[in-house]
Amino acid sequence: MSGPNRGPVSPEQNIANEIMESCAFKFGISGVAGFGLGAVFGLVMASLDFAAPVDTTQSTKLQVKATLKDMGTRSYSTAKNFAVVAAIYSGTECVIESYRAKNDLYNSMSAGCITGGILAAKAGPKATVLGCAGFAAFSTAIDYYMRSRGPD
Known part of the structure; x- marks a missing residue:
C-alpha cells in the first residue's frame, strides 16, 4: 500500500x-x-x-x-x-x-437478484422470481449508469 x-x-x-x-x-x-x-x-x-x-x-x-x-x-x-x-x-x-474477485455489473445484478428474492420470498415463488428480476434489473441499471459517468 x-x-x-x-x-x-x-x-x-x-x-x-x-x-x-x-x-x-x-x-x-x-x-x-x-x-x-x-x-x-x-x-x-x-x-x-x-x-x-x-x-x-x-x-x-x-x-x-x-x-x-x-x-x-x-x-x-x-x-x-x-x-x-x-x-x-x-x-x-x-x-x-x-x-x-472481480468488480463488474454481474456482481450488482446477482446481489440485486438475491436481495429481491429474499425480500419477496414470503409472498411465494412467483413473487420471489419477480422480485429477483426486478431488483436485479434496477441494480444493474443504477450500477451501469454510475460506471458510465466515470470519474468527475
Whole structure:
C-alpha cells in the first residue's frame, strides 16, 4: 500500500483498511446509512401525506402532537425497511465480489437478484422470481449508469 507520495503503511493502517474493506463492516455501515436515509425519506413522505383525517374537535396542541407521532412512526418504519434492503444488498454484493474477485455489473445484478428474492420470498415463488428480476434489473441499471459517468 505504499505509493509514490504515501510512504510505508503502518500495521494500524493495515488493520483499519482490512476492517473497512470487510463485508461485515460494509454490511453494518450500509444498514446504518440506509436507516438514516430511510428516516429522512419517511419523514418527508409523511409530511406530504394529506390523507390523514384531522380531528377539529381537538386542540391545536393535541393535533400537532398526533401529527408528529404519526410522522415519527412512519419515518421509523421507512428507516427500518431501508436499513434492511441496504444491508442485505451491500453485504451480498461484497460477498459475491470477494468470491469472484472481480468488480463488474454481474456482481450488482446477482446481489440485486438475491436481495429481491429474499425480500419477496414470503409472498411465494412467483413473487420471489419477480422480485429477483426486478431488483436485479434496477441494480444493474443504477450500477451501469454510475460506471458510465466515470470519474468527475
